[in-house]
Amino acid sequence: MKTALYDSHQRLGATFTEFAGVSMPLKYTSIKEEHNTVRDRVGMFDVSHMGECKITGPDACDYLEYVFTNNVSNLEDGQVRYGMLCYPNGSVVDDVLLYKESNESFMMVLNASNIDKDINWLSSQQEDYNVTISDVSHSYSEIAIQGPKAEQIMVSLFKDIRTLPFFYFQTWKYNDSELIISRTGYTGEDGFEIYGDHASIITLWQSLLDKGVTPIGLGARDTLRFEVNLPLYGHELTDQWTPLEAGYSFAVDLNKDFIGSSVIKKQKGHLKRRTCGLSLVKKGIMRQGYPVFFNDQQVGFVTTGYLGISTPGSFAIAMVDAPYYKIGQALEVEIRGKRYACNVIKKQFHKKNYKKIGG
Amino acid sequence: MTMTYYSESHEWIKVDGTIATIGITDYAQHALGEIVFVELPDEDDDVEKDTEFGAIESVKAASDLFSPISGTIIDVNRDLEDEPELLNDDAENIWIIKVEMSDLEELNELLNKDQYLKICE
Numbered sequence: 335m336k337t338a339l340y341d342s343h344q345r346l347g348a349t350f351t352e353f354a355g356v357s358m359p360l361k362y363t364s365i366k367e368e369h370n371t372v373r374d375r376v377g378m379f380d381v382s383h384m385g386e387c388k389i390t391g392p393d394a395c396d397y398l399e400y401v402f403t404n405n406v407s408n409l410e411d412g413q414v415r416y417g418m419l420c421y422p423n424g425s426v427v428d429d430v431l432l433y434k435e436s437n438e439s440f441m442m443v444l445n446a447s448n449i450d451k452d453i454n455w456l457s458s459q460q461e462d463y464n465v466t467i468s469d470v471s472h473s474y475s476e477i478a479i480q481g482p483k484a485e486q487i488m489v490s491l492f493k494d495i496r497t498l499p500f501f502y503f504q505t506w507k508y509n510d511s512e513l514i515i516s517r518t519g520y521t522g523e524d525g526f527e528i529y530g531d532h533a534s535i536i537t538l539w540q541s542l543l544d545k546g547v548t549p550i551g552l553g554a555r556d557t558l559r560f561e562v563n564l565p566l567y568g569h570e571l572t573d574q575w576t577p578l579e580a581g582y583s584f585a586v587d588l589n590k591d592f593i594g595s596s597v598i599k600k601q602k603g604h605l606k607r608r609t610c611g612l613s614l615v616k617k618g619i620m621r622q623g624y625p626v627f628f629n630d631q632q633v634g635f636v637t638t639g640y641l642g643i644s645t646p647g648s649f650a651i652a653m654v655d656a657p658y659y660k661i662g663q664a665l666e667v668e669i670r671g672k673r674y675a676c677n678v679i680k681k682q683f684h685k686k687n688y689k690k691i692g693g
Numbered sequence: 694m695t696m697t698y699y700s701e702s703h704e705w706i707k708v709d710g711t712i713a714t715i716g717i718t719d720y721a722q723h724a725l726g727e728i729v730f731v732e733l734p735d736e737d738d739d740v741e742k743d744t745e746f747g748a749i750e751s752v753k754a755a756s757d758l759f760s761p762i763s764g765t766i767i768d769v770n771r772d773l774e775d776e777p778e779l780l781n782d783d784a785e786n787i788w789i790i791k792v793e794m795s796d797l798e799e800l801n802e803l804l805n806k807d808q809y810l811k812i813c814e
Contacts (some may be wrong), residue, residue, distance in 0.1 A: 349726075364727050365752045553752060617774065619730050619750045640752065641729050670732070670748060670755070 337382035338475045338532035339539055346549055354446035356383040358552050365553035369643045372521055372558055373687075376481035377550035378542055385449035386474045386529065387456065389440045391465035398440060401459050402432060403577060403594070405587040409434040414501045414516050417585050419455060420594030424576040424601075428452050428567055429585065431518060433503055441514070444471075445567050459593065475535035479547065480525030480558075482687065487545055488515075488526055491538075495526070500688055508534050517689075520555065522562030524689040560638050561645065561684035563611075569622060569637045570609055570651055578602060579653070581609040581681065609637060610659040611681040612650040612667065618674050620650035620667050626658075627666045627673060633658045636667065645684045654678070698800060699809030700761035705785065706803060713762055713792045717749070720813050722784040726751040731773040731780070731789070738766045740792060742799050747789070749780065762799045764792040 335356045343350070348359035359380065361368060371377045389398060398406045404417030413434055419427035428448040433441040444452045453469045460467060479488065488495045492506050492515065503516035511534045519525035528538065543549070556566065563581075565571045570580050576598050577586050588599055614620060620639030625632045639650030650667070658665060659678060666673040698706045703721035707714045722728065730750040740746045740760040747758040768791040773779060779787045794800075804812070 361726070366727060366729075557752065617730065618732070619755065621755060670757075 337380055338536055339380045339382065342536070342539060342543075343380065343549070348549075348551060351552060353552060354383060354449075356446060358383060359549070361551040361553045362549050365551070365557060366643055368548065368550040368554035369557050371548045372481045372523060372550055372554065373644050374481070375548075376479065376483040376487055376525075377548045377554070378539070379478040379480070379550050379552075379555055380476075380539070381478050381527070382475040382535065383446035384476055385444035385446060385452065385469070385471040387442050387444065387453060388468045388470055389442060389456070389465055390438055390468075391463070392438060393463040393465050394438050394440055397460060397463035397465045398432065399590060399592065400463070401456060401593055402430070403586045403592050404432075405590065406432070406434075407590075411436055412502050412504060414503055414518055416501075418571070418577050418582075419452065420577070420592070420598070421573060422593055422597075424594040424597030425573040426567070426571045426575075426577060426580070427455050427573065429565060429571055429582075431516075433514070433516065441470075448567060473531065474529050475532045476527060476529050477535055477539055477542070478519055478521075478525060478527045479542065480519045480521040480523045480550075482524060484523070484525040485689065487542065487547055490545065491541065498526075509537060513538070520564055521558040522564070522684065522686040522688070523558075524687065556638075557640050557643055560640055560651070561642065561649075561682075562686045563651070563681040563683070566638065575607070575653070576601065579605055579608055605656060607634070607653055607655045608659045609651050609653050609681065610661070610663075611679045611683065612636070612639075612652050612665070612676045613679045614648035614650075614667065615675040615677065617648065618667075618669050619648055620652075620669065620676070624650075625668045626652050626654055626676075627668065628658050628663075633665070642683055647683070649679075649683045650676075651681055696800075697806065698761070698803035699806065700759070700803055701812060702759045702761070704759070704761050706761050706800075707788075708794075708800065711794050711797065712767070713764070713794050714788045715761065715790050715792065716786075716788045717758075717780060717784050718809070719784045722781050725749060725756060725781075726753070728777045728780045731777045733769050733771070733773060734766055734790065736766055736769055740764060740766060740790075742796075749777075758789070760792070761803055762792060762794050763796055764794040767791050767793050 351360035431443040513530040626634035634654030663678040732748040745757040
């Protein structure tokens, strides 16, 4: 499968990779260069492979309180909230963004690798609720523009974008159509995510290229999110452990009941394992799946690892058994049969740089 | 006289008497992408034909380095510890290890330049 922007990526000389069955640009020039461009200036990603679904109807709020781990009742119209969908055993179906249009109309943005699974899951849980769930992924393309200069670029196209607060969205007229723009992102920098029909997004992408915005591939998308401790489903989030074990308690509101909440509430305060940050003492690279040891006992495994790009060092996020996940603990990672010393550190290897302004 | 051979795993081998100097080809560095780390063996380690002696890591993945010949390592290019990207810049001229070969017959199983270029097609 291809996104609407595929031809542009080809013309730009992208190296492609398959992600969730879609041909996506891995990089255009170099992952490190693209990563640094986003941190220093601005870059844009084709994220059209992501899924979108509409949840509408009189019971939309109640239904979402039930399936979504985070608070729905205090969402304003125009607000976005990050959260997860969980199974009854507390493990994760997917992490999602929830956009509230009105009490009876929401959009949920899903990971590309989980679209069918999520839609099936959401449909399977709607029996007692008067809601309609529709998969509208094929109707939308999406661009994420991220970096300290993202707002400056966007202002030249969307006059009042400056007043859009972090984790809020609005619709803007664009050509003969409409775009949904939210101040959200997956890089730890200020930026926007823009959803629209394919033709509009193709036009917008070209306009942004003409303004000198650098296209960025999925390679840098992963190194950017990793440095600021944002999770990737299949790595930090899976159907094998809960959001608390994954270390993302801010995605979960334990003051309410939701599918999986009873299990999660029971384990709060006495987690048997949790993710932590690792820093290698000497040179090397830690990768997903590499085992983590305390003396001769395996106590965990790496979920994602990279050499730092914005912050020097060799880092990983790892799922580690209690009590070894505490900051300062000395552990070892096995890399190709040899043990390398590492220390447990904070998971945010690089500081986030969001722009927070009033509404 | 130095003879140059190639392996199917995209290494070049320059042989002078019994000493083999080994590196990776331009095709290999291009396929790997940005090289960010090289795991090197030590001097005096033994290597065995078709057995892994180290690794090259790009941003996203690790690739094993396979020795095209057997012998004992007599020199390791430590420049690659601080500047792994040298392999992207000039793979055909940047050596990784030098080996005192134990079995010159093994050279008969390697490829010449034309044979190597054919496998790259």
